Amino acid sequence: MRHLNPGETLQNGRYTINSILGAGGFGITYLATENPSANQLAIKTLNATVQGKPNFIDLQNQFIKEAFLLAKCSHLHVVTVHNVFHEDELWYMVMEYIKGSDLSVYLQQKGILKETDGLTIIQKIGEALIYVHSQGFLHRDIKPHNILLPPNTLEAKLIDFGIAREFTAGETRTHTNYRTDGYAPPEQYEEKAKRDTYTDVYALAATLYNILTDQVPIPAQFRAYAALPPPNQFNNQISDRVNNAILKGMELKPANRPQTIQQFLDLLLPKDDLSSDRNVDYSKLRDLLKAGNWEEADEETAKVMCQAAKCSKQGWLGEEDIDNFPCTDLRTINQLWLDYSGGKFGFSVQKEIYQRLGGTREYNTEVWQAFGDEVGWRKGGRLLSYEYITFNTSAPLGHLPNKIWNGSRREGDVCELAIWIGIVFSRVGTCKL
Incomplete structure (x- = not known):
């Protein structure tokens, strides 16, 4: 078993060991000086405990893989490997020394x-x-x-x-x-x-x-x-x-x-991409979401969706409007909700829940009820009216947006809402959200 002491050299004097930088379960890393440049480097090898294990050869092969893997990597935020060499039955990895x-x-x-x-x-x-x-x-x-x-x-x-x-x-x-x-x-x-x-x-x-x-x-x-x-x-x-x-x-x-x-x-890290194929301004929606004004953002979502779809009827989207809804705009709205809710709210979140429960474009009572229960739109077997929707991040996953759903059905027509949701999620899937 070999342990390096200060002053010892490797590779015919090319590297001089200065001190131990750190040790873990497998390896030990030394601070070393390269000669004659006097550059400081870090040299890693297997520690004495590993050297004494019966499966040392397997562990050394694992270390070699690590060394050559790192040597292949060239990235600003990955430690750089300068050299890999074998000496006295041990493999060594020479890396950049990062003071800190x-x-x-x-x-x-x-x-x-x-x-x-x-x-x-x-x-x-x-x-x-x-x-x-x-x-x-x-x-x-x-x-x-x-x-x-x-x-x-x-x-x-x-x-x-x-x-x-x-x-x-x-x-x-x-x-x-x-x-x-x-x-x-x-x-x-x-x-x-x-x-x-x-x-x-x-x-x-x-x-x-x-x-x-x-x-x-x-x-x-x-x-x-x-x-x-x-x-x-x-x-x-x-x-x-x-x-x-x-x-x-x-x-x-x-x-x-x-x-x-x-x-x-x-x-x-929200990117705030406000792209629109219909020249819709999404800056207000972004600002409301950024400020955590969830209820106002929910209402703004319904407004901008109607603008993007050029609603055939004031205030709500018909089946044709949904099937032709511009994917760019749907992606922008969805991404803003995802970004500022930390992935908790958005149409893609709702779609994933709906499909996981077996939902398709076709209406299914059991799926709709299970979906409504999971996202918190139903309580006690009944659909909640808009005034009882929760507008904070303690709400269930997929709870928002909601206004566009509530605003697109006749009062009390739960069946119409369930059918409409299946159509919307079909479009979300088509747009690959």
């Missing part, structure tokens, strides 16, 4: 981050993950300990690809047992499970949860018995949009999470 601390240490020293700073860091790590995923790999161990933060800057770097793996979307493979409680999604506790980009979505959302609250989320395997407290329970400065986006990213069922890192970032 990981996010877990930063939290201990500085306390929780402001929401804006937290989002800046998560966006940069998210961009790194999008790149990593494009190379055909999952990181599978996103957490504050694996994000380095240089001093006086938020230019975060993603490190430690020790359990990164190749993946094929939808394919079931055997997983290693390594994971980090609180950040690993449920599928990483299964010996065999499908892996996809939504696995890293969960961990990235859990990381944001931690850096905004200083609380490690409840481990996934215990969440069947204890509900995950919303992050704004620990920090009331967290916006509703970010609070809801984190919870959406940490859904236990992979299908209920954003499926890609970009989709998760879109929930966190």
Whole structure:
């Protein structure tokens, strides 16, 4: 077993060891100086404990994969690998040295981050993950300990690809047992499970949860018995949009999470695309949603939809209006609701619930009733009138928008509403929302 001491050299004197930077369950990282340039670098290898294990060869092969995977990656927010070499039966990885601390240490020293700073860091790590995923790999161990933060800057770097793996979307493979409680999604506790980009979505959302609250989320395997407290329970400065986006990213069922890192970032960081094929001005709707004026935004939604559809009848959309509703406008309205509700409200959210319950374009009483119950539009077996709709983010998933539904039916005509909803969701599907 080999342990390097200060002053020792590697590669015929090219690298001189200065000190230990850190050690984990598998590896140990040294601060070193490159000769003759005098540049400081980080050198990682397997620690003494791993060197003494009977499956050392397998673990070293895993380390080699990490090294060459990282060496292939070239991204501003992924740590750079300069060299990989073999010496005295050990493999070494030479990386850029980033002076600073990981996010877990930063939290201990500085306390929780402001929401804006937290989002800046998560966006940069998210961009790194999008790149990593494009190379055909999952990181599978996103957490504050694996994000380095240089001093006086938020230019975060993603490190430690020790359990990164190749993946094929939808394919079931055997997983290693390594994971980090609180950040690993449920599928990483299964010996065999499908892996996809939504696995890293969960961990990235859990990381944001931690850096905004200083609380490690409840481990996934215990969440069947204890509900995950919303992050704004620990920090009331967290916006509703970010609070809801984190919870959406940490859904236990992979299908209920954003499926890609970009989709998760879109929930966190609204783009405010106000495109319209009918020259409709959506700035008022955006401003109302941004301010959390949900009831006024709901009423504005009904107005702009009629403008975009050029309603055949004042105040409501007919079947022909819906079937010809411009997809650009429907996408803009839906995205604004998604962005400012953290993915909780919007036509696409309602459509997913409706279809999950078996809904189609054709009217089905049982599906309609189940849908109304789930989104909170029915109570005690009766459809609620508009005055009893809930206009805050404590409402059930998919509760809003609602006015366009209420305004498009004759008073008390529940059957007409149910038929109309099926038609609308058909159009939402056609427009690929």
